[in-house]
Amino acid sequence: METPCRRISEQNQDWWGKVLGRIKNPGLGIASMLHDEVTIVAGGIVLILLARFLLILGPMGTLLMTTLLLLSVQWLLRPRNFPPGPWGLPLLGNLHQIAVDPLKIMTEYGKKYGEVYSIRIGMDNVVILCGWDAFKEAIVNKADEFRLRPSHLYIYKEYADSRGIGFVNDATTHKLNRKFVLKTLKEFGLGKQTLEEDIAQEARYLCHQIYRHDGKPIGMMGSMLTKSSAGIILRLVFGKHYEWDDPEFKLFVGNITRGFDLMTMYGAIFNVYPWLRYIPYVKSLGQAVMDNMSDFKKLILEKIEQHRNSRVTGQPRDLVDAFFDELEEENGVNDVSHLLPMVADLLTAGMETTATTLNWAALYMALYPNVQQKVQEELEAAVGKDRTPTLADVPKLPFTEATIKELQRICNVAPLAVPRMTATDVELRGYRIPKGTQVCMNLYTVHMDPKYFAEPEVFNPNRFLGDDGKVQKMEAFAPFSAGRRVCIGEQMARNELMIFFTTMMTHFTFKLPEGAPAPDTSKGKLGITLSPPDFEVLAVRRTTGDILESI
Numbered sequence: 065m066e067t068p069c070r071r072i073s074e075q076n077q078d079w080w081g082k083v084l085g086r087i088k089n090p091g092l093g094i095a096s097m098l099h100d101e102v103t104i105v106a107g108g109i110v111l112i113l114l115a116r117f118l119l120i121l122g123p124m125g126t127l128l129m130t131t132l133l134l135l136s137v138q139w140l141l142r143p144r145n146f147p148p149g150p151w152g153l154p155l156l157g158n159l160h161q162i163a164v165d166p167l168k169i170m171t172e173y174g175k176k177y178g179e180v181y182s183i184r185i186g187m188d189n190v191v192i193l194c195g196w197d198a199f200k201e202a203i204v205n206k207a208d209e210f211r212l213r214p215s216h217l218y219i220y221k222e223y224a225d226s227r228g229i230g231f232v233n234d235a236t237t238h239k240l241n242r243k244f245v246l247k248t249l250k251e252f253g254l255g256k257q258t259l260e261e262d263i264a265q266e267a268r269y270l271c272h273q274i275y276r277h278d279g280k281p282i283g284m285m286g287s288m289l290t291k292s293s294a295g296i297i298l299r300l301v302f303g304k305h306y307e308w309d310d311p312e313f314k315l316f317v318g319n320i321t322r323g324f325d326l327m328t329m330y331g332a333i334f335n336v337y338p339w340l341r342y343i344p345y346v347k348s349l350g351q352a353v354m355d356n357m358s359d360f361k362k363l364i365l366e367k368i369e370q371h372r373n374s375r376v377t378g379q380p381r382d383l384v385d386a387f388f389d390e391l392e393e394e395n396g397v398n399d400v401s402h403l404l405p406m407v408a409d410l411l412t413a414g415m416e417t418t419a420t421t422l423n424w425a426a427l428y429m430a431l432y433p434n435v436q437q438k439v440q441e442e443l444e445a446a447v448g449k450d451r452t453p454t455l456a457d458v459p460k461l462p463f464t465e466a467t468i469k470e471l472q473r474i475c476n477v478a479p480l481a482v483p484r485m486t487a488t489d490v491e492l493r494g495y496r497i498p499k500g501t502q503v504c505m506n507l508y509t510v511h512m513d514p515k516y517f518a519e520p521e522v523f524n525p526n527r528f529l530g531d532d533g534k535v536q537k538m539e540a541f542a543p544f545s546a547g548r549r550v551c552i553g554e555q556m557a558r559n560e561l562m563i564f565f566t567t568m569m570t571h572f573t574f575k576l577p578e579g580a581p582a583p584d585t586s587k588g589k590l591g592i593t594l595s596p597p598d599f600e601v602l603a604v605r606r607t608t609g610d611i612l613e614s615i
């Protein structure tokens with residue numbers, strides 16, 4: 065049976081072996097010359113002397129000695145030639161330092177220790193990559209070495225058990241599952257009219273809901289946008305259009321939103337200290353995460369069963385049907401147990417990210433009226449006000465497209481991406497990173513890298529426009545990350561952002577309420593995503609007629 069003590073990362077498995085290995089290492093001098101037997105006898109004598117010494121020292125001295133001992137063990141456990149980083153405390157590592165403001169502190173450490181540095185989270189060594197160059201050298205140039213996820217960690221294991229997409233680690237299965245999702249996204253929408261029309265319908269419905277605020281300040285922009293993105297991804301996966309007040313829709317949205325909150329508040333700490341789930345009082349917090357997760361799985365399973373009972377082979381209505389069809393084919397997905405976690409991955413990853421980007425967009429437009437006006441002028445010239453923009457209009461909307469890119473760059477909705485893990489021992493910038501080491505990509509520092517973005521803290525859509533006025537590719541722009549695990553929903557998300565943003569800009573001008581202080585955009589709220597600080601916004605209607613009244 066697996067005990068909590070066994071739930072330690074691969075790199076720390078057999079740590080006594082490592083400690084002894086270190087002590088016996090020839091580079092460490094006298095210890096290496098001792099025979100095993102002598103080492104054991106000497107060790108015994110040292111322990112007896114230590115015990116007597118502790119008795120003399122009393123409780124405070126004992127505490128001090130224990131701390132020193134644990135720090136020595138920590139030092140001995142540190143892989144050789146590992147990226148440098150701040151010293152941490154025994155058992156906590158650097159948790160107490162980064163917990164206050166993880167993004168800010170992990171960015172400051174990058175300046176102090178270099179673009180490739182390390183911290184300790186509990187007992188685990190974690191390598192942090194900062195800036196585009198380090199990110200590219202690792203995630204792009206050594207894509208295979210950095211392709212895994214730390215899916216053995218307690219919560220991730222309970223959530224996916226290395227199945228689905230986001231937390232599957234077997235390379236062949238990951239490839240098969242990704243191929244299936246990308247193919248299905250293409251068949252059900254991307255490149256076809258259907259998904260675009262679904263997105264447009266949700267965007268119009270959102271504008272209808274905004275219109276119903278009747279020009280009064282809106283404080284719940286984020287939750288409205290969450291419902292809109294949820295509507296799209298649920299339709300793709302389950303083939304059903306939900307009204308916002310549909311009880312099933314409310315259950316899904318409520319559960320996923322709560323899941324994000326619970327994971328931020330408690331889940332992450334159970335990944336670091338899985339044994340907390342055995343500690344009275346504290347264990348109820350972990351249980352709350354688990355209960356919510358199991359409700360989520362039940363909801364999905366119910367939908368999968370409905371599909372299994374009503375599907376017609378060869379006539380898929382949605383992603384779930386397509387999965388069952390492909391199970392019957394050769395060379396495709398081949399294990400039904402991947403379906404539930406795959407659906408869970410798509411629903412969770414596809415909902416908050418797009419919604420949060422659009423929430424930032426509403427705030428930034430209110431803060432930068434000149435940019436907003438320029439977008440609206442471009443839209444009016446290219447599309448007019450009588451219809452909502454479509455993807456076919458995009459080539460005529462370079463400034464609008466550049467604005468969306470700049471929003472993604474400066475807002476960083478996924479600033480720390482999703483953790484990775486090394487698949488083999490790997491060399492990076494002269495450091496040695498052992499197989500099984502967790503890796504965190506600080507995408508915020510990629511997008512704030514002054515080498516690639518001049519005055520990175522300035523909101524300036526023009527940086528994405530070339531001299532010819534067309535949108536230009538910028539090498540270090542990676543909101544969807546890169547490499548083997550690059551976001552699978554990138555194209556879908558880009559389409560959603562374009563259609564939602566242009567529809568919102570066609571119908572409304574966003575403003576801060578009279579006299580309201582401008583929210584500080586550097587004070588985003590970091591959870592699984594980075595959302596804007598709380599704000600209220602006025603949506604002043606620009607279009608006339610009944611287009612928004614009866615949707």
Ligand code: HEM
Nearest residue numbers: 229230413414417418478481482544545549551552553557
């Ligand atoms: C603006 C919107 C979005 C942003 C900024 C975003 C960003 C990201 C990032 C940074 C990652 C981590 C990639 C890595 O490990 O290197 C990721 C992974 C992922 N995203 Fe997105 N995402 C967005 C929208 C979506 C949507 C709409 C979907 C669903 C259709 C989706 C599904 C996924 C999945 C399944 C993964 C895991 C991929 C894997 O492990 O192979 N994302 N996303």
